[in-house]
């Protein structure tokens with residue numbers, strides 16, 4: 001009998017940008033027995049514990065991205081969960097490639113910087129490559145500091161917020177806050 005609980009995340013998972021602020025999310029997925037592919041230019045060696053697979057590639061190169069993802073898929077199977085932290089200029093090319101490595105019923109969780117919540121930001125919609133998938137977005141906001149000012153989120157707050165978003169069927173989760181917009185940290 002499997003040791004994975006009924007609330008275990010879909011497996012296998014892909015975490016793009018999983019070596020930085022999303023490291024804690026990768027660890028949480030692996031701790032729940034989810035086979036997790038970590039995509040970064042320098043993802044490091046696979047973790048000694050937990051089913052973590054390194055996918056070393058630059059996501060700004062669509063051909064290299066396709067090769068690397070399909071090499072990973074040969075080992076893991078198509079991804080049933082994708083957590084995506086992709087810098088804005090690369091999103092248009094990378095998302096189309098990533099979508100090809102997903103199962104039809106995959107859950108896509110797109111992580112976006114606070115600019116996605118700016119008053120001038122366009123209305124939120126799923127990027128076209130993910131129209132056939134379940135889609136959620138997580139917006140990184142800011143937090144209150146100790147001295148009456150605001151600060152950007154810590155890596156731990158970001159990873160914990162993204163991990164919570166995997167468990168909760170909300171279309172949108174804001175980590176910290178984004179209102180009033182004029183409270184954003186200046187640095």
Ligand SMILES: NC(=O)c1ccc[n+]([C@@H]2O[C@H](COP(=O)([O-])OP(=O)(O)OC[C@H]3O[C@@H](n4cnc5c(N)ncnc54)[C@H](OP(=O)(O)O)[C@@H]3O)[C@@H](O)[C@H]2O)c1
Pocket residue numbers: 016017018019020021022039040041042043057058059060085087112113114140141142151152153154155
């Ligand atoms: N509202 C907020 O509080 C907020 C919002 C946004 C960002 N931030 C902060 O800003 C910091 C800097 O942001 P960051 O984007 O550098 O985040 P990061 O998560 O620390 O690092 C970016 C991740 O993406 C990977 N990556 C970057 N470029 C890549 C490429 N071309 N191809 C493949 N993988 C790539 C990196 O690995 P490789 O370098 O090995 O490729 C790494 O895993 C973050 O650590 C976070 O604390 C805060």
